[in-house]
Amino acid sequence: MNFKPSGALERLAAALLVLAFALAGWKILQRPPASPFVVPFADASQGPSRIHPPAQQRSPDGRFRFDAQFVSSSPGQAVHAASLVELRDGRLRAVWFSGSREGAGDVTIQSAVTDATGLRWGAESTLFDRQALQQGLWRYVKKLGNPVIARAPDGSLNLWMVNVSLGGWAGSSITWARSTDEGASWSAPRRLVTSPFLNISTLVKGTPVIFESGETGLPVYHEFVAKFGEVLRISSQGQVVDKVRIPGSRTSLQPVVLVSGPQTAQVYMRSGNATALMASSTTDAGKTWLPAHASAWPNPDSALAGTMTNSGTQWLALNPAPRNRETMALLQTAAGGSFDGVTPWIVESSANPQARTSMGDYERLLTQELKARGASDGEVQAYVASARRQLCGGQSCSQEFSYPYLLQSRDGYLHLVYTWHRTRIKHVRLDPLQTLEAAQAAPGHVSSGK
Amino acid sequence: MFPPANDLIALLGINLVLSAGCLRLLNWRHGVTPWGKWASAAVFLLLWCPVGPARLPLVAYVRGISSDLSISLVAIACLGMYRRLRGMAPVAQHERMVLSLAFAAGALFLYPLALGWGDWDAYRLGWGSPALWAALLALSLACWAGGLRLLPMLVALALLAWVAGALESTNLWDYLIDPWLALAAIFQCLKSAIVWGLARLRAVRHGAMPSSA
Numbered sequence: 001m002n003f004k005p006s007g008a009l010e011r012l013a014a015a016l017l018v019l020a021f022a023l024a025g026w027k028i029l030q031r032p033p034a035s036p037f038v039v040p041f042a043d044a045s046q047g048p049s050r051i052h053p054p055a056q057q058r059s060p061d062g063r064f065r066f067d068a069q070f071v072s073s074s075p076g077q078a079v080h081a082a083s084l085v086e087l088r089d090g091r092l093r094a095v096w097f098s099g100s101r102e103g104a105g106d107v108t109i110q111s112a113v114t115d116a117t118g119l120r121w122g123a124e125s126t127l128f129d130r131q132a133l134q135q136g137l138w139r140y141v142k143k144l145g146n147p148v149i150a151r152a153p154d155g156s157l158n159l160w161m162v163n164v165s166l167g168g169w170a171g172s173s174i175t176w177a178r179s180t181d182e183g184a185s186w187s188a189p190r191r192l193v194t195s196p197f198l199n200i201s202t203l204v205k206g207t208p209v210i211f212e213s214g215e216t217g218l219p220v221y222h223e224f225v226a227k228f229g230e231v232l233r234i235s236s237q238g239q240v241v242d243k244v245r246i247p248g249s250r251t252s253l254q255p256v257v258l259v260s261g262p263q264t265a266q267v268y269m270r271s272g273n274a275t276a277l278m279a280s281s282t283t284d285a286g287k288t289w290l291p292a293h294a295s296a297w298p299n300p301d302s303a304l305a306g307t308m309t310n311s312g313t314q315w316l317a318l319n320p321a322p323r324n325r326e327t328m329a330l331l332q333t334a335a336g337g338s339f340d341g342v343t344p345w346i347v348e349s350s351a352n353p354q355a356r357t358s359m360g361d362y363e364r365l366l367t368q369e370l371k372a373r374g375a376s377d378g379e380v381q382a383y384v385a386s387a388r389r390q391l392c393g394g395q396s397c398s399q400e401f402s403y404p405y406l407l408q409s410r411d412g413y414l415h416l417v418y419t420w421h422r423t424r425i426k427h428v429r430l431d432p433l434q435t436l437e438a439a440q441a442a443p444g445h446v447s448s449g450k
Numbered sequence: 451m452f453p454p455a456n457d458l459i460a461l462l463g464i465n466l467v468l469s470a471g472c473l474r475l476l477n478w479r480h481g482v483t484p485w486g487k488w489a490s491a492a493v494f495l496l497l498w499c500p501v502g503p504a505r506l507p508l509v510a511y512v513r514g515i516s517s518d519l520s521i522s523l524v525a526i527a528c529l530g531m532y533r534r535l536r537g538m539a540p541v542a543q544h545e546r547m548v549l550s551l552a553f554a555a556g557a558l559f560l561y562p563l564a565l566g567w568g569d570w571d572a573y574r575l576g577w578g579s580p581a582l583w584a585a586l587l588a589l590s591l592a593c594w595a596g597g598l599r600l601l602p603m604l605v606a607l608a609l610l611a612w613v614a615g616a617l618e619s620t621n622l623w624d625y626l627i628d629p630w631l632a633l634a635a636i637f638q639c640l641k642s643a644i645v646w647g648l649a650r651l652r653a654v655r656h657g658a659m660p661s662s663a
Contacts, residue, residue: 013599013606020606021587023613024622031578134504138457140514165514188454193619196564196573197629198517226566239620242577247569291569 034233034242035213036262036285038153041310041408055430060346061439066430070373071096071112071121071417075382078102078390079110081146081205081303082417082425084407085157087182092118092409094417095127095147095159096425101390102145103168105130109147109161111183118413118429127186128177133163136189137175140165145172148204149183153214154236156180160192160204160218170223171200176238192240194232200224205254205303207405209265209286215241217286219267221253227272229255231286248291252278256306257286258314260336267292268316268339274301277318277339296340297331298322307406308335309414309432317404317416320344326353328401328418332432347416347428348401356396363388365399366421387421401426408432451505456618463524464516465509467630469494470527473534482534490531518618520628521611522553522604529600545600548593550638552601557632560623576621586626 055065071094072079082096092114099107109128112121127147134141145162152158157179162172174194177186194202201224209217211233218232229249233242246255252269259265263285269278269292276294297318302325304318316331316339329344350357357365363384370380391397404418413429420426453461472493476486497509526549533540540546563572575582586609590602608625611617617624 010599013603014594016610017590017594017602017606020609020613021583021590024583024609027613028578028580028583131504134506134510135451138453138461138506138510138513140506140511142514191618193518193617193621193624196560196576196621196623196627198515199619199624200517222566224565228566230571240577241620243571243574245569245571245574250566 032213034285034287035211037259037265038210038212039259039261040308060349063436063439064345064434066428067119068426068428069119069121071425071427073124074098075379076386078386078422079425080419080422081403083148083405084415084417085149085151086409092415093183095149097145097147103143105143107144109144133175133189137191146203146205150208152216153210157183162203172203173199174202174204194240206256209257209259219255219257221255227251227253229253229269244286246280246289246292252292254303256304258306258308264336268304268306270303271299271301300324303403305404305406307408309408311433315406317406319402321353324353325400325402326350350399356398359392359395359397362397383423387423390422459616460518461509461513463519464513465494465497466524467519467527468497470531473531477534520631521608521625523628523631525604525607545598547642548598549601550635553627553631553635554639556627557636573623576623582622
């Protein structure tokens with residue numbers, strides 16, 4: 001069979017070809033150009049000012065104060081990868097994933113909201129489970145992971161989450177949903193197509209940034225065959241319109257973008273081979289990025305978070321030790337500045353991060369804190385059992401404070417949520433402008449990044 | 451419950467490709483039999499049956515693994531199915547060869563660069579790059595001038611589907627090619643190269659040159 005139409009069919013085929021190229025050319029011409037970043041807190045007067053009452057808890061080294069509480073409230077679950085958004089009324093909404101273990105089929109995307117004081121978290125609810133996702137996406141889904149929640153330029157809330165149909169996390173795709181009622185209800189989930197190879201291996205973790213055009217910049221990363229960081233440009237309709245790879249980011253993942261000006265931003269990334277915190281920057285609003293390079297901070301192959309504040313400083317939350325996740329710290333520097341050499345604000349740390357904790361000590365440690373924060377005996381048992389299942393081997397355990405997410409609320413507080421021993425999500429609230437006191441018992445294990 | 455248009459098109463595309471594959475396998479040696487036709491139709495219907503706790507059609511489970519198929523692959527499968535059902539002759543060898551070469555070359559260009567070989571991402575061209583549009587136009591015109599119509603028609607269908615936003619992807623590459631089509635094209639090219647090589651070897655042994663076909 002010769003696929004060569006004759007006569008009228010030939011003319012029809014030619015017309016179809018001309019029409020296809022003409023319409024495609026028109027669509028290409030309609031594509032909006034890339035636009036500058038919206039600088040967070042460029043208008044610092046927008047947020048309500050509040051006199052911050054003294055916080056209750058001192059940091060392990062005694063230098064600063066903060067308030068802390070647990071967000072998640074389902075005993076016995078493995079919880080991980082929390083993110084935060086501020087609601088219009090000033091309350092916070094957190095989302096995270098929770099299930100019998102990471103990657104299990106029963107993992108769900110959970111959410112909770114604070115009360116008006118911002119210090120007490122309400123009961124958690126399920127936003128999405130595997131079945132809801134399968135029905136919304138019209139395809140098989142094996143497991144869910146990393147949810148990231150953020151406010152869209154149009155005022156709605158967007159939720160992006162990782163899900164896998166085949167294989168491990170390297171087989172992930174990103175699904176998103178939108179809420180126009182502050183997270184009380186969500187649209188049917190839709191899939192983002194970000195890769196030509198079965199649309200696998202794009203994952204999300206970092207806080208999105210906003211462009212002046214109303215588009216969103218979503219930092220994502222790729223894991224299949226090679227690891228690298230990317231920034232997706234997403235239209236106001238939620239569709240991918242472009243993607244920029246961060247050059248030289250091989251083995252780097254989970255990028256965190258810090259916007260310091262309409263054209264300037266820095267990106268920091270987790271090191272996939274546990275060497276150093278990786279960094280890059282742009283001076284053309286993310287159209288191109290400089291080749292990634294190692295910063296002075298070590299990174300134990302663990303996630304980080306970052307945010308800009310209304311006082312013109314930028315913050316990172318990370319595990320600052322080279323080989324473990326037993327210390328959670330904050331780093332602060334001027335907008336667009338370097339974090340190399342700054343003194344970390346230690347939020348939580350095990351007493352001796354170089355050594356594993358004996359099972360007995362570990363259980364006592366967790367029990368003590370859980371009870372102090374109001375857990376019943378039964379709940380404590382379930383939480384400890386979950387932590388033991390995930391972090392203990394033989395007769396010893398490693399402590400874990402990981403996967404941070406940072407947000408500054410309009411009242412000026414800095415909010416940090418992170419995974420606490422893989423069994424609860426912890427929320428830390430602090431005043432970033434507080435006066436630091438002299439260190440009392442600075443842990444000797446954390447390098448200063450030089 | 452009825453799927454949104456994007457999902458329906460994707461599910462239908464996968465179903466058509468699987469049914470076409472079934473028809474081809476069942477009629478591998480003996481031509482199209484009534485039994486083969488009915489079995490393929492049964493496969494097509496069976497794949498719409500809802501199963502599992504999510505009550506998803508069977509084809510949705512395949513979609514979880516296969517991902518959405520390109521418009522090109524669906525069109526090729528439909529053409530093959532139509533040709534078999536109507537008892538028509540196969541597509542001319544040179545049309546098939548050009549098709550395989552074009553898709554194999556596209557795959558070898560796209561996938562390594564998109565999966566992290568170097569810092570330049572070829573997949574980015576699919577979000578409205580004039581360069582990809584111009585390359586497709588040049589390829590289509592060259593084929594048309596050479597008397598080939600199948601490849602330009604596949605490109606036209608893919609472009610029209612992309613303009614209409616028929617699939618959930620916004621990237622033109624996903625309308626043109628997918629890994630399954632790429633695999634088939636590379637396999638066809640390798641097979642042809644081996645056949646040609648063996649024929650040439652035999653011809654050299656017998657002191658005569660093989661024909662270029």
